[in-house]
Amino acid sequence: MRKLLKPKWLFLFFWGIVVFASILILPNITTFVNEQTAMPQDATTSPKYQQQWGHGLTNSQSLTLVFNNSNGKLSKQQRQQISTTLAKLNRRADDYGINQLRTPTGMTNDRHLLRSNDGSTELALVAVQTSRADLSVIANQLNNAIAIADLNTSVTSTDLIYQQHVQQQRRNLLISMLVGSLLSLIILGLIFRSLLVPLLNLLCQVVTLITTISFITNARLAWHWPLTANALSLASLISLILTSLLTWHFMYAYWQSSAPTAPTTVSLKILTLQYRQWALVFIPLILITITLHWTAFISLAAAWAITVALGITLLAVPPLNYAFTAWLGDNLFWPGTTAWPTRPRNLWGQLSKFGYWQPALGSLAVALLLLPGLILANGQFADDNLRPWRQNQLSNAELGQQLVQAHFGTGATAPITITLRAPQNLTQQQSLQTIDHLTTKLRAVPNVAQVISVTQPTGQPLSNFYVNQQLATINIDLAGKLTSMAKLKSQLTTDQQSLEQAATSRHTKSVDQLSDRINDLAELNDQVQRQLQAIDTTLTTSAEAEPDLTKVNQQVTKLDHLTDRMTTALNHVVTAQTTVATEAGHVDQRVHHVNQSLKQTVQPLTTLLASLKNTKTYLHDLAASQVGRSFYLPANAATNQAYQNSLFTNISSDLSMTQLTVTLKSAPASAASRRTLQRLQAVTHDSLLATPLAHAKILTTGVTQQQHYQHTLIATHALRWLTLGLIIGIVVLWFGLRSLTFSLLMTACLTGVTLTSWGWTQLILTRWLQTGPLSSSVLLGSLMLLTLHWLMITTATGYRQSWLRHLDPAHLQQHFYTSGRFVCPVTMIELTYLLPLLLTTAPTLKGLALMSLIGITISNLIVPLGFSGWTRWANEPPAIATLWQHFRPSSTNR
Numbered sequence: 001m002r003k004l005l006k007p008k009w010l011f012l013f014f015w016g017i018v019v020f021a022s023i024l025i026l027p028n029i030t031t032f033v034n035e036q037t038a039m040p041q042d043a044t045t046s047p048k049y050q051q052q053w054g055h056g057l058t059n060s061q062s063l064t065l066v067f068n069n070s071n072g073k074l075s076k077q078q079r080q081q082i083s084t085t086l087a088k089l090n091r092r093a094d095d096y097g098i099n100q101l102r103t104p105t106g107m108t109n110d111r112h113l114l115r116s117n118d119g120s121t122e123l124a125l126v127a128v129q130t131s132r133a134d135l136s137v138i139a140n141q142l143n144n145a146i147a148i149a150d151l152n153t154s155v156t157s158t159d160l161i162y163q164q165h166v167q168q169q170r171r172n173l174l175i176s177m178l179v180g181s182l183l184s185l186i187i188l189g190l191i192f193r194s195l196l197v198p199l200l201n202l203l204c205q206v207v208t209l210i211t212t213i214s215f216i217t218n219a220r221l222a223w224h225w226p227l228t229a230n231a232l233s234l235a236s237l238i239s240l241i242l243t244s245l246l247t248w249h250f251m252y253a254y255w256q257s258s259a260p261t262a263p264t265t266v267s268l269k270i271l272t273l274q275y276r277q278w279a280l281v282f283i284p285l286i287l288i289t290i291t292l293h294w295t296a297f298i299s300l301a302a303a304w305a306i307t308v309a310l311g312i313t314l315l316a317v318p319p320l321n322y323a324f325t326a327w328l329g330d331n332l333f334w335p336g337t338t339a340w341p342t343r344p345r346n347l348w349g350q351l352s353k354f355g356y357w358q359p360a361l362g363s364l365a366v367a368l369l370l371l372p373g374l375i376l377a378n379g380q381f382a383d384d385n386l387r388p389w390r391q392n393q394l395s396n397a398e399l400g401q402q403l404v405q406a407h408f409g410t411g412a413t414a415p416i417t418i419t420l421r422a423p424q425n426l427t428q429q430q431s432l433q434t435i436d437h438l439t440t441k442l443r444a445v446p447n448v449a450q451v452i453s454v455t456q457p458t459g460q461p462l463s464n465f466y467v468n469q470q471l472a473t474i475n476i477d478l479a480g481k482l483t484s485m486a487k488l489k490s491q492l493t494t495d496q497q498s499l500e501q502a503a504t505s506r507h508t509k510s511v512d513q514l515s516d517r518i519n520d521l522a523e524l525n526d527q528v529q530r531q532l533q534a535i536d537t538t539l540t541t542s543a544e545a546e547p548d549l550t551k552v553n554q555q556v557t558k559l560d561h562l563t564d565r566m567t568t569a570l571n572h573v574v575t576a577q578t579t580v581a582t583e584a585g586h587v588d589q590r591v592h593h594v595n596q597s598l599k600q601t602v603q604p605l606t607t608l609l610a611s612l613k614n615t616k617t618y619l620h621d622l623a624a625s626q627v628g629r630s631f632y633l634p635a636n637a638a639t640n641q642a643y644q645n646s647l648f649t650n651i652s653s654d655l656s657m658t659q660l661t662v663t664l665k666s667a668p669a670s671a672a673s674r675r676t677l678q679r680l681q682a683v684t685h686d687s688l689l690a691t692p693l694a695h696a697k698i699l700t701t702g703v704t705q706q707q708h709y710q711h712t713l714i715a716t717h718a719l720r721w722l723t724l725g726l727i728i729g730i731v732v733l734w735f736g737l738r739s740l741t742f743s744l745l746m747t748a749c750l751t752g753v754t755l756t757s758w759g760w761t762q763l764i765l766t767r768w769l770q771t772g773p774l775s776s777s778v779l780l781g782s783l784m785l786l787t788l789h790w791l792m793i794t795t796a797t798g799y800r801q802s803w804l805r806h807l808d809p810a811h812l813q814q815h816f817y818t819s820g821r822f823v824c825p826v827t828m829i830e831l832t833y834l835l836p837l838l839l840t841t842a843p844t845l846k847g848l849a850l851m852s853l854i855g856i857t858i859s860n861l862i863v864p865l866g867f868s869g870w871t872r873w874a875n876e877p878p879a880i881a882t883l884w885q886h887f888r889p890s891s892t893n894r
Helices: 007-025 029-035 048-052 077-093 109-113 132-145 156-192 196-223 231-255 261-296 304-333 347-357 358-376 396-408 428-441 467-544 549-624 641-650 673-689 703-737 739-768 777-798 809-838 841-875 881-889
Strands: 061-068 098-102 121-128 152-156 414-423 449-452 656-663 696-699
Touching: 007 077, 007 196, 007 261, 007 304, 029 132, 029 156, 029 196, 048 261, 061 098, 061 132, 061 156, 061 396, 077 098, 077 132, 098 809, 121 231, 121 396, 121 549, 132 152, 152 156, 152 396, 156 196, 156 231, 156 396, 156 641, 156 809, 156 841, 196 304, 231 261, 231 777, 231 809, 261 703, 261 777, 347 358, 347 809, 347 841, 358 739, 358 841, 396 881, 414 673, 428 449, 428 656, 428 673, 467 696, 641 656, 656 673, 673 696, 673 703, 696 703, 703 739, 703 777, 739 777, 739 841, 777 809, 809 841
Parallel strands: none
Antiparallel strands: 061 121, 061 152, 098 121, 414 656, 414 696, 449 656
């Protein structure tokens, strides 16, 4: 029992229990990592706005269904197939968790938005009730459900592509870490010519990796510390690298120990020495990563995962190696008998010899190594992770993204969404006018392709809802009324003339009747005269002969008859004359009164016509003015289908929030898009001042906003906190190395190595290989690896040395040769993990590996070339410094 209480057994039991407990509490890693794969975004893009939006979109994920005919326009039959497929999908909405499905044949506005101008592509927007972890599963099911023969179909979204890229990157990283672990086992086996040392290193890696991942995941779930998938991956990679390095260092020190003491005593001594030597490597990194936990930049705030990896590795690996060596002793190196022989000369020592011999040339070589990369380095990066990794092997989501960009515009896959939340009802007249004015202002911003809002749901104004169109309708109605009034005036004038003519005609008829009576009377008078002549002739004849009484009587009778008729005709004449005289008086009076009345009616009508013409002219000019371009909700808006559809898609269910969707002409993560976003934010803020929406809350979301926020954080928080981290490192190194000059020199060179590595990596990947802008994770991850490597090689060179106080050239040269024996295995082990990453398809991993390799190479050249010469200069100032001291005025001459 007492044997079990020895440290070597306690260490083994303790870490065995820790690993067992870590496995028990370890969550599902796949699900956990998928939940952490949200695109980097600012803290204000809270899902609470989606919760308040309503319309059944709470806790839903958006996907875009793409239907494309690569041979040209979609035929009528193909459109019918698409409609049938979507109808079937809608009927099975519960099976796929679909909350909302918008199709080209649904709402009026969607017919314009979801069909490309060339007619070859149609889209459908689906909101599914699922978690981010299951988004890929649902997308794959939907892609199988919408498959149509002879058509390209795909399911895409920015979140889906980002998640798929992160998952593929994680798979590439796992494969690379497995390959790296295998190569490190081979390296350790070759160095020590042993089978047990690599296996024990593998066991240590299992312990540290499981414990690290379990602690990080449970800390995230319990305390909600900020974490990213990249931070978890980097912590795992650092854990594996450090485990191999600590194992090699411990076993190498044990192998070199020739003391005839027991293995336990030797192992304990090496354990103490290793903690003492590696303290300057781990303590600065741990303090820096802990400090970064309080920054708002999540990529830096997640550095606590690196702290966990460093702490667990430092606590686990040396004690486990102590337990193994104390337990197995020299049997560890079976079947070999000798380790890898050390060479008396190495490149590190030769470079340090040259640097000491010619400090100026060594410094010039250091400058030549650093300056080109520093000149090439710039601050351009993109964290969207949306670009296809291989153009010849596109995933289904990437294919859909490229189809949307090709047929709907480059920025159509990731538009900018501006959300306005106000305390009042946004469907009121003044609120809608403000929103429409803002929409017009945003559309006028350069680089903006389209703006969709509640008042412009298709990207174009609803003509019936604008004053100029409404005034045009009124003008048309006024023109019709003017025509009617002109016709009425003409009709009145005609009636007046007709009345006068009708009255004159009636009077003329009476006069004609009187004339006829007079003519009849004149004719009767002639007949009486002829009858009298006839009687006179008869009487004359009768005077000569016997009169014919019968004849005379007949003639007299006829005369009497004519006399009677004449008397009657005379009476008729008198009557007609009286009638003519009476009617003439009445007609003149009536015509006069009617004419006066018509004159009074025509005069106001003329004035009214002139007024209507003036009103029409004024309304026409008003429609052409700025007022004419204003939005005005008519009374019959409830019957307008386009407006009602727009309320459903662009206004929240409680009518207090609205969204303006801005599509840009440039790529979402480009510098042009970020500049446009800043302009859009300024225009939005200025346009709402002194309006009913002046107090509305403005929220901007989208890939462009996320990238802008990332750049803002890096420009402010990242630089500030990294500077603080460098200061902490300088202070720690100052106390550890007991030299402020050496600490400042180490920090300055590390900064130069990091920046020049970043510049060369940008040149190779961005410009030569055209992989697009690098992610900020490349810079931050490589910075951590380069800092780790830099601290290892520089502390090995300068730890517990007093060269600045007493310089021994021979000892200096020998020390650099000895340090070179340490640097070579360290570099080889690091290469075993970085080279597999360089061969992956993930741009982030490739950039991380390339930048780290460049930085490691430059670091391995700078330290021997520069530090040896600078050490000599510190003790023996160069001639130029001596000359300056000679000409500098002395205190005795003052």
